[in-house]
Amino acid sequence: MKFAHELKQSLATQGFPPHWVAHAIPYGQLKKCLKKVQRELQELGLDAETLRALLDPKTDSPVALNYSLNPSSNSQIVRPKLTVEIHLHDGNIVDASLTPATRQFFEKISSKLPLDGSDAAKESKPADSTPTETVEEATPAPSQALTIANRAGKGYDTIEVPLVSDGVFFDILQNDVSSLDALQATERDQLKEEVKDLGKQVSHVARPGRFSKSDLDRWRRIFELYLDAEVFFATHERDHGARSSQKALQQLQWFQNQVQKQELVKSFKRPESRAAFSKFLELNLNLLKHLQFQELNLLAITKILKKFDKRTALGVSRAFPSAISSRKLLSGDIAKEVCARISDELVSIIPQVNDYLCPICYAIAYQPVRLDCQHVFCIRCSVKLQRRHEEYCPLCRARVVMDASAKNIDSELEKFMRKNFPAEVKEKERADQIERGIEEFGPSYKPAECAVM
Ligand SMILES: [Zn+2]
Ligand SMILES: [Zn+2]
Structure with missing residues (x-):
């Protein structure tokens, strides 16, 4: 299926709101405009193959083409620009490797004749016109005829080739x-x-x-x-x-x-x-x-x-x-x-x-002990750090662990945890209880089941 058709179908059937569809890329219109671009270039003797050869920086042809899409200096608008650098001798180019069509093109340029777009030169593009509307009927005029900058002494001229349809294409x-x-x-x-x-x-x-x-x-x-x-x-x-x-x-x-x-x-x-x-x-x-x-x-x-x-x-x-x-x-x-x-x-x-886990045991940091460095650990892990005489916070290495006491329990956070994570808190309390029991009574310790809720 052709892409133009595919696009049309997708836009019609994928449930987009009509005002979106109205803004979609006007592919068909651009394709028509592209035909004009191609025709325009061909009339200058610049078919794709010739262009490819002339744009290739590796060729050592006496002519060099340069094409760019630069935002014009005073706005964000992208403008295509095609320039030719051409070695001239008394207004003539002498290079046998050029195809007749290309030679004709350069001869036209070098003799400063207006190019084929003479009919287009009659109209000038209204400043406020949207290109979307004008593309079918009017072809905006080239802004000027050929611009030729003769760089004296360098032996070559720089010529800007007027691109009309190309400009329209990028406007759209x-x-x-x-x-x-x-x-x-x-x-x-x-x-x-x-x-x-x-x-x-x-x-x-x-x-x-x-x-x-x-x-x-x-x-x-x-x-x-x-x-x-x-x-x-x-x-x-x-x-x-x-x-x-x-x-x-x-x-x-x-x-x-x-x-x-x-x-x-x-x-x-x-x-x-x-x-x-x-x-x-x-x-x-x-x-x-x-x-x-x-x-x-x-x-x-x-x-x-x-x-x-x-x-x-x-x-x-x-x-x-x-x-x-x-x-x-x-x-x-x-x-x-x-x-x-x-x-x-x-x-x-x-x-x-996940935002309230103890960074040591990965369970909820209940009861939360906030060290002086502001890092929070569960009470079990804090106690164990102190027992091992690890003086430094495992996260930031501040020497704060041994200073912690009951006053470091963050009671606001504790309340928050009970309220927001009741199940996790209950589970953590139970795990702590078992751990303490084992510490106290040995590995055979079993917690009292069926605690009254
Ligand atoms: Zn912990
Ligand atoms: Zn810390």
Whole structure:
């Protein structure tokens, strides 16, 4: 299937909102424009093969072509520029290796004749016209005729070849990239707002201990699973970085399956939790849609630039992305920003036990002993450090361990842990009790079972 057709179909069937589709890369239009670019160059005798030969820095031909896509000095707008450096003798070039067409081209240039685009010279491009509308009807005029800078004494001239359709092509492309950027910025801000609202909802239904009905545990489990899923970003070294939309979809499905398997939504105690969870999923799906749309547009850009290069050998596949490297579309930052917001405003609402582990025994740091260096360890590990006369904090090597006493127990943190991690605290208390029992009564110590709750 032809890509133009594929693109059209994807845009129509993947459920993108119509106002997104209106902003998609106008691949068909660019393709038509590319035909004009090609024709224009061919009329100058510059077919792809000739261009490739003349642009090759290794050839020692007396003429050298240089093509660049530079943002013009006073704006961010990328302008294509084709210049020729040509050795002249009395206005004539003498080089037998040139093809007749190319020779004709250079002879035209060197004699300073207006080139074939004389009809185009009649119109001048209105400053406020959007290139998207003008490409079909009007061909904007070359801004000037040939610019010839004769560098006296150096034996060669530098000539700028007017490129009309080429300019139009990049106007269309840039215009669209900018409007995609703008669209993305709007949508990103909206998603961030939604995350914030959802954060409020979740913190309401997951407030610990106030009433018997709290969904704290379930939300904690949900966010643990969500973090494990690494839907949009991988932090593991093997596949570090942003995910493709396909992979993100897979991860999101895994997350949904796990939530379902563990019956987390089913067991919500408060109906608002269910609504909040649906919203959370919806938000992720929206972000995924963005990723898909972005990928589609990037693919369209890549394809059209490749086609451009195939027909002109001008090397824009590499030059264009780097000329507009500051643009957001190409940096894919929407997922990054929204995900950061999800972790700041949503996940962090629910304390995760991983943030409260003792760095020595990896259980919850209960009861928490805060050394004078501010590092926190569980009371068992603190006691054991002192018994071994290890004077230095294992994390920062400050000499604070022997100074610790009952006053170092962080009672605020202790309260917080009891409230937010009741199960982990209970388990840790039990483990400590066994350990102390064994220390006191020997390895055959068995804790009293069936402690009254
Ligand atoms: Zn510990
Ligand atoms: Zn320390």
